[in-house]
Amino acid sequence: MKKVMVGNHAVAYGAMLARAEVISAYPITPQTQIMEELSEMVADGRLKARYIKVESEHSAMASCIGASATGARAFTATSSQGLVLMHEMLHWASSGRHPVVMAAVNRALAPGLNIWTDQNDTLAQRDTGWIQLYCENGQEVIDTTIMAFKLAETVNLPVMVVLDAFYLSHTSEPVDIPDQAMVDKFLPRREARYKLDTDEPHAFGALTKPDAYMEIRLRQQDAMDEARHAFKKVEAEWKKLSGRSYGAIESYEAKDAELLLVTSGTITSTSRYVVNELRAEGKKVGLVKVKMFRPSPMAEIRKALAGVKKVAVLDRNISPGHGGVFAQEIRSALYELPLEDRPVLFGYVLGLGGRDVTPKTIREIVDRTMASKAPERHDLWVGVAS
Numbered sequence: 142m143k144k145v146m147v148g149n150h151a152v153a154y155g156a157m158l159a160r161a162e163v164i165s166a167y168p169i170t171p172q173t174q175i176m177e178e179l180s181e182m183v184a185d186g187r188l189k190a191r192y193i194k195v196e197s198e199h200s201a202m203a204s205c206i207g208a209s210a211t212g213a214r215a216f217t218a219t220s221s222q223g224l225v226l227m228h229e230m231l232h233w234a235s236s237g238r239h240p241v242v243m244a245a246v247n248r249a250l251a252p253g254l255n256i257w258t259d260q261n262d263t264l265a266q267r268d269t270g271w272i273q274l275y276c277e278n279g280q281e282v283i284d285t286t287i288m289a290f291k292l293a294e295t296v297n298l299p300v301m302v303v304l305d306a307f308y309l310s311h312t313s314e315p316v317d318i319p320d321q322a323m324v325d326k327f328l329p330r331r332e333a334r335y336k337l338d339t340d341e342p343h344a345f346g347a348l349t350k351p352d353a354y355m356e357i358r359l360r361q362q363d364a365m366d367e368a369r370h371a372f373k374k375v376e377a378e379w380k381k382l383s384g385r386s387y388g389a390i391e392s393y394e395a396k397d398a399e400l401l402l403v404t405s406g407t408i409t410s411t412s413r414y415v416v417n418e419l420r421a422e423g424k425k426v427g428l429v430k431v432k433m434f435r436p437s438p439m440a441e442i443r444k445a446l447a448g449v450k451k452v453a454v455l456d457r458n459i460s461p462g463h464g465g466v467f468a469q470e471i472r473s474a475l476y477e478l479p480l481e482d483r484p485v486l487f488g489y490v491l492g493l494g495g496r497d498v499t500p501k502t503i504r505e506i507v508d509r510t511m512a513s514k515a516p517e518r519h520d521l522w523v524g525v526a527s
Contacts, residue, residue, distance in 0.1 A: 142318045148309040151279045151316050152218065152244045152302065153178035155286025157188045158324040161216040161242075163208035165193045165201040169223040170256050171306040172246040176218060198223035202230035202241070209239035210345050212333035214290060216241070220306065221248035221262045228266065231299075235270030236361060237346060240293030240300070240331075243271075244286065247406070247457075248306045249494040257495020258306035260406065260458040264434075264466045270361055272300040272368055273434040275405040276309065279316045284385055287319065288375050291328050295371045296364045303434075305457075307495065308407040323382050365436040372433065389433035390441045394420055398427030400510055401446060401484075403454040403471060405431045408498050412455070415503045426507055431467060442474045447482045453510045455503070457492040464520035465490050487516045491523040498524075 146154070152175045156164070164183065166176040182188040191208075195201050198219050205215040219227060224245055234241050245263045249255040263273060274289065276282045282304055289300040304310055335343055349357060372389060380386035394416050395401055404412050409430045419426045429445045431438070446452055456465025463469055468488030475483050487510050492498040502524060509521075 142320075143315050144318055145313050145315050146279065147174065147311050147313050148276075148279050148282050148304050149174035149246070149311065150178050151282040152286055152304070153182065154316075154318055155283040156216045156242070157182050158319060158321060159216075159242075159287050159290045159328055160214065160325075160330070161188070161190055161290075162213040163191045163193065163205065163215045165195055165204040165208070165215065165217045167195050167198050167201045167219070167223065169198070169220050171248055171310045172218045172220045172244065174310070175244055175246075198227045199230055202227045202234060202243075205241045205243070206230065206234050206237065206239050209234075209241050210237075210337050212331060212336035214331045215239075216243070218244040218246065220246040221250055224262045225250065225265060228269065231266055231269040231271060233346065234299045236357065238297040238361070238364070240290070240297055242286070242289045242293055242300050242302065244302045244304065246304055246306050246310045255494045256306070258308060258457070259493045259495070260303075260466070263301060263303050264458050264460075266301070267435055267466070270298065270365070271435065272298055272365070273303055274300065275303045275432055275434060277407060277409045277430065278309065279312075279314045280385070281387055282309070283316055283318065284379065284383065285387070287324055287328060288379055291375045292368065292372055294331055295375065296368045298361075298364050298368060303406070305407045319383060327379060327382055368436050369433075369438065387432050389438040390445060391430040391432065392445050393428040393430065395427035395429060395445065397425055398449060399425040400451045400453065400507065401427050401429050401449050402503070402507070403429045403431060403452060403467065405434070405467060406457065408455055408457060408492065411498060411500060412503055415500050415507070418500070419504075419507065424507075434470075437470055437474070439474045442471060443478055446471070446475060446484055447478055449484045451487065451510055452484045453487045453489060453506055455498070455506070456488060456490050457498070459490050459493065459520070464488050468520075485515055487513070487521060488519065489521045489523050496524055
């Protein structure tokens with residue numbers, strides 16, 4: 142069944158179809174629609190779940206962790222200041238190996254107070270141990286939300302489904318809503334190996350001495366490594382049922398490209414449009430979209446970019462004192478390539494705080510990159526008033 146809906150409602154439908162059992166809700170723009178829609182689904186009986194209204198985002202994640210510890214399938218959503226308030230509990234979720242799924246609607250961090258999009262809120266959580274999956278459109282949102290539960294419960298790690306504020310969260314487009322029976326076949330009821338059970342007691346979050354702490358972290362890292370392979374299997378199974386898959390990264394018009402744009406989120410759609418125009422003009426420009434940020438798909442990135450002359454990374458984020466985060470990660474991945482296969486990387490910072498990234502902007506980046514032998518600085522800011 143197809144339905145026109147905003148990206149936030151695509152998230153809610155994904156959580157409903159996944160039969161989330163505990164919804165922990167605290168409103169913050171621009172994710173509030175997700176929780177509003179889920180509240181209606183619970184109220185009218187479409188979703189049989191416990192809907193918990195909490196007093197903060199910190200409590201929202203704490204509630205999800207508690208629910209997950211009992212073996213329940215738990216879900217929440219947040220944005221921006223709410224996500225950073227949640228930061229402490231993100232570590233408890235991941236290191237405790239709780240397969241919570243959370244939608245994070247990218248919104249710029251204050252000050253100055255801003256409700257529009259950039260990726261600094263989620264990228265600031267990159268070391269918390271959460272799998273992060275970035276979405277381009279509404280169809281990818283609903284599919285990724287469903288797959289996120291499967292992935293989380295396969296490797297016992299939490300998953301963050303990430304989407305841009307307003308450009309995706311509040312934009313309406315046709316979305317194919319999967320059949321419930323198909324989703325049930327793909328995602329059966331969660332069967333937790335370890336859970337709070339009065340008949341078989343276990344301790345969670347107990348004091349851990351130095352002789353055991355590192356082993357816990359190693360197993361967490363091993364689970365992240367496993368998640369790379371598990372994601373491929375999850376997507377292959379979903380594609381068999383739905384006909385759709387996305388990949389940890391996606392190459393577009395990249396086979397003979399001399400310049401590759403590297404994007405994530407909704408900037409990808411604008412970049413595809415520009416790539417199509419440039420190809421029609423005979424220019425060898427392609428695109429690599431990064432969907433999976435954690436665990437980092439290092440091998441796939443190296444394979445996609447090896448041998449290309451130039452790479453332009455479009456970062457809707459900034460790590461102050463360093464530069465764009467995706468550019469930083471990709472430089473790290475490319476370091477292992479032989480020098481003759483290593484492209485020249487241009488790291489562009491743009492679109493912060495919701496500033497528009499138009500086809501004209503991307504064309505200017507392409508022209509600037511093609512005309513330069515090397516970047517004049519580590520971080521190249523685009524669209525900033527002089």
